[in-house]
Amino acid sequence: MSGRVAPAKRPRIEPRKRPPEERIRDFLAVSLELTAEEAQSEAARCIKCKNPACEQACPLNNRIRDWLVLTAEGRFLEAAECSRQTSNMPEICGRICPQDRLCEGACVLGIKYEPVAIGAIEWFINEYAFRQLGGIPCPEVAPATGERVAIVGAGPAGLACAEELVKRGYQVTVFEAWPFPGGLLIYGIPGFKLEKWVVERRIAYLRALGVEFVCGTRIGEHVTLDDLFAQGYSAIFLGTGATVPKRPKIEGIELKGIHDALPFLIRNNVEPRFLPSGDWRRDDLTGKTVVVLGGGDTAMDSLRTARRLGAARVICAYRRDEENMPGSRREVKAAKEEGVEFLWLTNPIRFIGDENGWVRKVECIRMELGEPDEEGRRKPIPIPGSNFELEADMVIIAFGFDPSPVSLEDPRLKRTPWGTYEVDADKMTSWPGVFAGGDVVRGADLLATALRDGRDAAAGIDRYLRARSR
Ligand SMILES: Cc1cc2nc3c(=O)[nH]c(=O)nc-3n(C[C@H](O)[C@H](O)[C@H](O)COP(=O)(O)OP(=O)(O)OC[C@H]3O[C@@H](n4cnc5c(N)ncnc54)[C@H](O)[C@@H]3O)c2cc1C
Structure with missing residues (x-):
């Protein structure tokens, strides 16, 4: 049949x-x-x-x-x-x-x-x-143009831009603050979604293709963008991401035991060989109750990491309902299978600590969904008098990220009211020769959009440099 x-x-x-x-x-x-x-x-x-x-x-x-x-x-x-x-x-x-x-x-x-x-x-x-x-096949590379391009940030946007430029015959150097390239693919996304060897294989391929990496170097501190131009780079691509955590202004936020999601994910998921020297001990959450606030991919990854660290109860509190959450359905399903509890339509309003300053409870309020907002998502509205308390030994904040620009203030690099870089159709910023893409332009987004920007910026850089040399 x-x-x-x-x-x-x-x-x-x-x-x-x-x-x-x-x-x-x-x-x-x-x-x-x-x-x-x-x-x-x-x-x-x-x-x-x-x-x-x-x-x-x-x-x-x-x-x-x-x-x-x-x-x-x-x-x-x-x-x-x-x-x-x-x-x-x-x-x-x-x-x-x-x-x-x-x-x-x-x-x-x-x-x-x-x-x-x-x-x-x-x-x-x-x-x-x-x-x-026997590995990732190397594509054909165009004859050398003799021009050098600097990429700042070795996340997906920077790596895609680097690859596309090398294929077009440019000499490319990628500068990265962490000791290893990969951006959030290494320093964020846990191994249970993406094992690190998969990223390492990509990096090995890029090295074989001719991309040069300078890791452990944060541009904007000791070396500036002006220094890079002075060193002979003809163009620069900024793919510095969006990893500055958004922190809610809630009473008790300063209590011990309240953590931002990304540092929690890094210290608990990244193997020591990728980390700079320092104290990167994993958290032991055996028998503990962990409350994660937020409903995106970072929240899902934090919940599932907490389960793997031995937490007895792991609870996700999110202000909208399941239908309207930003995280991938596949990850929510996986989290449920792993025993994560979900409290939909729930928003924190206060953290309550003990006499030693450690968080013990999260006071929450129930929400209902109102009219759709400008993005078409229904707006959560608190239900008066519906407050309740959640026990917690640890709270993880996963409310999203603000952009990570290369320097906080530089009048040559215009930014939007959200702090992201303004770029034109070629991904060029307001500073001629400086291009940008990925999360630092879009705000925290996705792997595929970062790759797209890196590719588009490489095409934009190529057009810019060709026009200049004519
Ligand atoms: C926890 C988590 C889970 C995610 N899960 C998914 C998922 O499942 N699917 C999906 O599609 N997307 C996911 N994302 C989103 C995705 O990882 C990002 O959108 C993507 O990595 C953005 O790429 P990027 O290159 O713009 O930035 P990033 O990946 O953030 O890379 C930026 C790089 O620039 C470096 N850098 C920053 N400033 C400087 C400087 N001044 N000098 C030198 N280097 C610098 C940083 O160290 C970093 O390595 C997730 C994000 C997080 C945080």
Whole structure:
């Protein structure tokens, strides 16, 4: 019988996951790669739309339909080659992009059936290709232009920009404050979503391609942008991200035991070999109650990290409902499977401490959803008199991030009221020759949008330098 069912109507093949009781004991990847048979069968569900909505919803406009067709035909190497043409990190996008909000969310099949598991297939074809080819294949590089470009920040935006410029014949140096390149892919996103070796492999490939890295150097402190131009760089790209934590102005916020999410994630998820010298001891949360405030990816990662550190109860308090939360559905599902409790429509209004200054409780208020705001999301409104208290041994604040500009004040670099850099269509800032992209321009966003900006900025830099040398 099942042989007669049209492929599109077949249930979607999801990557298998390790059982929750096993995975909360380590920081290794939760999801497992599809097999060749699974990838081929799942790709065959694609109905080959004439104007694929999945491609329009992808920030990189990946040629998804083309590589799904190739995968369905078992032509995995060609499929991977096709995916590499528009993305600088397809094997990473396949693993961590919130596909439910991007390509898979737009998949027409999802209206009546289930969307094609695009991310899992992207992950499979690329890993298959790397296994067959013995690593990430190096593309052709144009003859040297003789010009040097400096990239500040080795996150996805900076790395994509660096790769695209090297391919165009530029000599590229990437300056990074941390000891290792990767940005939030190393210093933020936990191993259970993205194991670090996957990022290390990308960095090794970029080095082999000719990108030079200068790590442990924060530009703007000892070396300024003027110094970089004086050293002979013809253009600069700023991909410095958005990692300044937003802190709520709530009574008791200064209590001990209240932590910002990113430092918590770094000290508990990043292996010592990636860290500068210092005290980076992991938290022991055995038997503790941890309350995480926020509903985005950072909150989900913090909740799941706290579970892995032995916390007895891990509670997420978020001011909107599940429907309106920003985090990827896949991560919320994984967190629930791992025993995380969710309190929707709940907002903190006060932290209550003990006589030694340690946080003990979070006073919260229940919310209801009002009219949609300018972004179309329904605005949470407090319900008077609905206050209640939550016990907590540790509180983690995951309310998002402000941009991390290279220097706080420089009149040559115009910023928006939100602190992000203003850029033109070529990603050039108000300072000629200085370009910017990724989270420092968009505000905290996504891997795929950062890659897109890096690629667009490389094209912009190329146009700028060619026009100048004419
Ligand atoms: C916890 C967490 C989980 C996330 N999960 C996901 C997810 O599942 N899927 C997804 O798509 N996105 C996710 N994101 C978002 C994604 O990681 C970011 O949007 C993306 O990394 C932005 O890339 P970027 O290159 O702009 O900045 P970053 O990745 O932040 O990189 C910026 C780099 O610049 C360096 N830098 C900053 N200032 C200087 C300076 N002055 N000199 C030298 N170097 C400097 C920083 O050290 C850093 O390495 C997550 C973010 C967080 C915080």
